[in-house]
Amino acid sequence: MLDNTSTLGSLLLSQILFFFLVSSSSWTSATYTIQQTFFRCLSANSMNSVPLSSYYTPNNVSSFMSVLNSTANNLRYLLPTVPKPMIIFTPLSEAHVQAAVLCSRQFALTMRVRSGGHDFEAVSYVSQIEYPFVVLDLARLRAIEVDIPQGTAWAQAGATVGEVYYRIAEKSKVHGFPMGVCTSLGIGGHITGGAYGSMMRKFGLGADNVLDVRMVDAKGKILDRKAMGEDLFWALRGGGGGNFGIILAWKLKLVNVPETMTVFTVTKTLEQGATKLLYKWQKIAPKLDDRLFLRVIIQASSANPTENRTVTTSYMALFLGEPDTLLWIMGKHFPELGLTAAECIKMSWIRSVLYMAGYPNNTTREVLLQGKSLFRTYYKAKSDFVRTPIPEKGLLGLREIYFEEELPFMIWTPYGGAMARVPELATPFPHRHGTLFKIQYLVSWQDGTKNMARHMSWIRKLYDYMGPYVSKNPREAYVNYRDLDLGMNKKGVNNLMEASSWGLKYYKSNFYRLVQVKTKLDPDNFFRHEQSIPSLPVKKGN
Known part of the structure; x- marks a missing residue:
């Protein structure tokens, strides 16, 4: 158990040995102390109890690496030389997510947030510029509620594109949703980038068909569309993952599709x-x-x-x-x-989902519930x-x-x-x-x-x-399709000129509005990564 101080020496030794195997960063006894106290902090700051089964550290190499590797689909970022997180936390409730933000800030830990693990440059589960860091893995937050009479669906961030498609088709033969072809994408991050797919010429992007959202901001508060205002709601629907907060769930506007x-x-x-x-x-x-x-x-x-x-x-x-x-x-x-x-x-539409994703013709639709990547x-x-x-x-x-x-x-x-x-x-x-x-x-x-x-x-x-x-x-x-060749934030730097090298390519002139939204929402730049939207320096009053 993490609280058993009598085993501190042996656990610390195994942790140091683990470092030499999988990380290029230096571990100290302070690291182990933070791992202990971070868990206590989560429990103290969450309305819901935090089970040990949701909390992983390198002290248990097998389970830690299993979770870290579980949805990562670019093996370049699982090599032993790539920095590893000191903690992986898999929240079971929104309250757990709030607590994770508060505790990461308390211990000055960089946070990476993963919903599906398909980030091409792995910024959702790797930090190449700041250490130590924590990975918040949303894989257990995957509930989906489909309301056919209202033509809507709420889907939590850890749900995959395939799971959302399956649950819609379960309720209706003439409804669908326009987003990704790859069915193992986590929708939390997918929609923040736009979410294009094979119905986009008829219905637009997934981000164009979002009605509401629930997210946790840098202060640990839960915001919906009404509470956050239209500027932030605008920014979340295409402004990229890891910039403004942690998506908890999207409210989707379903579209009508033909039976054939x-x-x-x-x-x-x-x-x-x-x-x-x-x-x-x-x-x-x-x-x-x-x-x-x-x-x-x-x-x-x-x-x-x-x-x-x-x-x-x-x-x-x-x-x-x-x-x-x-x-x-x-x-x-x-x-x-x-x-x-x-x-x-x-x-049918649901069969076309399987076809466009590259599944064999005899594949049953239940494969969409597995959330497994075909491309690893x-x-x-x-x-x-x-x-x-x-x-x-x-x-x-x-x-x-x-x-x-x-x-x-x-x-x-x-x-x-x-x-x-x-x-x-x-x-x-x-x-x-x-x-x-x-x-x-x-x-x-x-x-x-x-x-x-x-x-x-x-x-x-x-x-x-x-x-x-x-x-x-x-x-x-x-x-x-994140590409770090376009440039990266340097350690400890929050520079508008530097960020524009990739920001203008991803967002064109919308980049500057995103910077304004970011500065207002997250002036301390808590949510940051290698290609994040920067916060401008805030002038303090006289």
């Missing part, structure tokens, strides 16, 4: 005219019927560089309607793809937004760069539709009118650190190559 939807995937290689097709897609995909979402997945045909490789472009579509209508639309606007009736598959590997990702079609010459140049890497991967996601109709200032997410499509770049590998430098260098080379063809001044990026 249609999906297809058609793959074309370079030899089948993929380059000309991709050039045509750029022009027509953002202008298609709002009900049609047609993205492109671009890969190399083989991971073996000695084989005769080609580039494949897979056109993956979701249409909110019947196959006959879809075939008419495609025949009129994109006949070059050669879509046939045999390639169109009819299904070493990887690096980057993003871009495109406003003018990339010429065929530019597309051809991608081929040689692609063949330099074993597992190159890009997803081109079309905009237009509802995305073009929502003003850039409506939410912090600014990538709206004039955006043709978004690019996600990804490189993954399984051999740990062996060839990490080469893989990282490759994706940066690809990103540099694409520079002339993408948005400029600023070169935009998606905050939910």
Whole structure:
């Protein structure tokens, strides 16, 4: 037990040994004391009792590492050399979250907040700039209440996208919600970045369809939309995770979906005219019927560089309607793809969720309740937004760069539709009118650190190559595809100029309004991380 001081020596020894295995920071006896007193602080400041089973420290290496690794999907940030938290707390109630904020402030501990663990640069469970730090893991706060007569749902921050979809479909065949394709995302952080998905051209982002929210601020107070005011409510819906407070739950506005939807995937290689097709897609995909979402997945045909490789472009579509209508639309606007009736598959909305997420066709919907990531590997990702079609010459140049890497991967996601109709200032997410499509770049590998430098260098080379063809001044990026290459806060620094290096790319001019909201809400900059919104210095009165 943490309170048993007679075992202090042996526990401290095991803790020091653990440090040499998994951390580059120095541990002292003060660390162990804080671990003890932090738990007592939680119990003293919470209206609900805090069970020991919700509290993890490196003194029990097995359980600690199991929880730390449980939802982390980027193995780069689980390497032994990466800093580890001194405490992981998995709250069971809102009162526990409030207590965690109060106690972290009392002990001057940096806090990281994790809802799903999909942060591409792991700032939700790793701190590379400040130590010691605590991880608040919201995985046990995952209740979902669906109210079909009202057309709404409340979902706690630790619930996954898949769980929310499942619970909606459990109650209705003609309701859904527009957010992520990846079903293991935690919605707490997902919606704070915007939350795009395969219905966004019809209904917009997840953040566009939020009615209310519950969050804990830097003083440990629980705020809803009425209590926080519209400026903060605006900031939370696209302003990025870890900036303003801890999301407890979102109130979602459900959308109406047809009982029958249609999906297809058609793959074309370079030899089948993929380059000309991709050039045509750029022009027509953002202008298609709002009900049609047609993205492109671009890969190399083989991971073996000695084989005769080609580039494949897979056109993956979701249409909110019947196959006959879809075939008419495609025949009129994109006949070059050669879509046939045999390639169109009819299904319900919830089945389409599984299809678009990449599950096999015989997968039952109950897999959505597992909250398990299909993608758990070493990887690096980057993003871009495109406003003018990339010429065929530019597309051809991608081929040689692609063949330099074993597992190159890009997803081109079309905009237009509802995305073009929502003003850039409506939410912090600014990538709206004039955006043709978004690019996600990804490189993954399984051999740990062996060839990490080469893989990282490759994706940066690809990103540099694409520079002339993408948005400029600023070169935009998606905050939910966090990229530390864009810059980082330095230890102990809260600098507006420094933060603008990534802030303007993620939010464009909305960045400055976010800074104002942050300064008013959290002047001490308690909620901070490697790419957080800064608080401006507050002038004290005479």
